Amino acid sequence: MTALDMQVAFEMEAGLIDSANKPSTTDIFYWLNRxxxxxxKTRYSGVNPxxxxxxxxxxxxxDLRTIVxxxxxxxxTDSVKPNSYIxxxxxxxxxxVGEECSIQYTDQFSNTITTRVGVxxxxxxxxxxxxxxxxxxxxxxxxxxxxxxxxxxxxVELISDGTYSIPIYYLRYxxxxxSISLPSTASDLPVxxxxxxxxxxxxxxxxxxxxxxIKTYSDMTTIME
Numbered sequence: 001m002t003a004l005d006m007q008v009a010f011e012m013e014a015g016l017i018d019s020a021n022k023p024s025t026t027d028i029f030y031w032l033n034r035x036x037x038x039x040x041k042t043r044y045s046g047v048n049p050x051x052x053x054x055x056x057x058x059x060x061x062x063d064l065r066t067i068v069x070x071x072x073x074x075x076x077t078d079s080v081k082p083n084s085y086i087x088x089x090x091x092x093x094x095x096x097v098g099e100e101c102s103i104q105y106t107d108q109f110s111n112t113i114t115t116r117v118g119v120x121x122x123x124x125x126x127x128x129x130x131x132x133x134x135x136x137x138x139x140x141x142x143x144x145x146x147x148x149x150x151x152x153x154x155x156v157e158l159i160s161d162g163t164y165s166i167p168i169y170y171l172r173y174x175x176x177x178x179s180i181s182l183p184s185t186a187s188d189l190p191v192x193x194x195x196x197x198x199x200x201x202x203x204x205x206x207x208x209x210x211x212x213x214i215k216t217y218s219d220m221t222t223i224m225e
Contacts, residue, residue, distance in 0.1 A: 001186065001187070001191065001194040001195070002184070002186050003029075003180050003181060003182050003183070003184060003185055003186050003187075004182065004183075005194075006032055006180060006186075006187065006194060006197070006198055007025065007028050007029070007032075007182070009194075009195065009198045010028050010031070010032065010198050010201055010202060010205075011028070013198055013199060013202045014202045014205060014206065023205065025182065027205075028201075029179075029180055029181055029182070031201040031202075031204055031205045031208075032180050032187075032197065032198070032201045033179050033180055034201065034204055035197045035198070035200035035201035035204055036177050036180065036187060036189065036197055037177070038200055038204070039063075039189070039193065039196065039197050039200055040064060040067070040094070040095075040174065040177055040189075043060055043063045043064055044064065044095050044174060054095075054097065054174070062190060062192070063189070063190065063192075063193055064174060064189070065190065066188055066189055066190055067174050067175050067176075067177055067188065067189065068097060068172065068173070068174060068175075069090070069092075069172070069173055069174075069175050070170070070171065070172040070173075071090055071170075071171050071173075072168060072169075072170055073087035073088070073156075073168070073169045073170075073171060074087065074167065074168060074169075075087045075158065075166055075167060075168065075169055078157060080157070081157070081159055082159075082162070083159055083160045083161065083162045084157050084158065084159045084160075085157070085158045085159075085160070085165070085166040085167075085169075086155045086156065086157050086158070087155065087156050087158070087169040087171075088154060088155055089151075089154050089155065089156060089171075090171075090173070090175070092175040092176050093171075093173050093175065093176075094173065094174045094175055094176045095173060095174040096171065096172075096173050097172045097173050097174060098171075098172040099118075099119050099149065099156075099169070099170060099171050099172065100116055100117060100118055100119065100169075100170040101116070101117060101118075101119055101147055101158055101166050101168060101169045101170060102114055102115065102116050102117075102166070102167055102168040102170075103115060103117055103140075103145055103147065103160065103164045103165070103166055104164060104165045104166075104167055105140060105163055105164035105165070107143070113143065114167075115143070115144075116170070117144065117145060117146060117147070118146050119146055119147055119148070119149040119158065120136075120137055120138055120146040120147065120148050120149060121149055122148045122149055122150055123150075124150060127148065127150065127159075130148060131148070131159070136161075138159065138160065138161055139161045139163075140160075140161055140163045140164050145160070145161065145164060147159060147160050147166050156169060156171070177189060
């Protein structure tokens with residue numbers, strides 16, 4: 001659907017196509033863009049009628065596939081925590097989908113070894129306990145390790161045990177969707193999602209104006225997929 005198609009669909013779904021009280025074009029696209037954000041968040045998280053998150057079934061994967069990106073980020077050493085490396089997140093980063101990194105170390109024969117591994121997702125309250133754990137997966141053992149990963153501000157922080165460096169971070173993520181606007185900026189989500197986004201926008205609009213239609217329309221939206 002084009003941006004204009006979505007505007008017309010909004011007016012028809014809301015029963016406003018011939019109404020003198022229909023919202024302005026600016027208002028309609030405000031709700032369409034709010035609905036796009038809600039659509040992405042609920043389809044990513046699993047807070048939706050199917051109770052399935054991204055990549056948990058084929059529909060959820062198809063819903064968001066056009067805003068999936070993958071980047072390779074170089075790291076720099078960081079002084080905030082011992083043995084830590086940081087990479088700057090992309091400006092359009094929204095939600096993490098998958099991540100790996102490269103670790104580099106010197107083996108017993110003085111060879112420099114580089115291997116691609118996963119990461120250990122960590123919260124700051126668990127971090128202090130984990131670095132004191134002698135059995136932590138972040139410790140290099142039998143040529144394997146999972147660096148600790150933390151997020152802060154616009155950075156991702158990767159922490160080793162000090163026996164290996166972390167030169168590269170690989171990130172797959174959902175980028176922030178583009179805004180829908182006239183005359184020609186259409187939704188960059190897959191076409192099959194457009195009418196779902198319109199229906200969510202109408203529900204949000206009706207809730208905002210406390211329309212008598214909101215209860216019926218909410219029930220319709222809940223079962224629309």
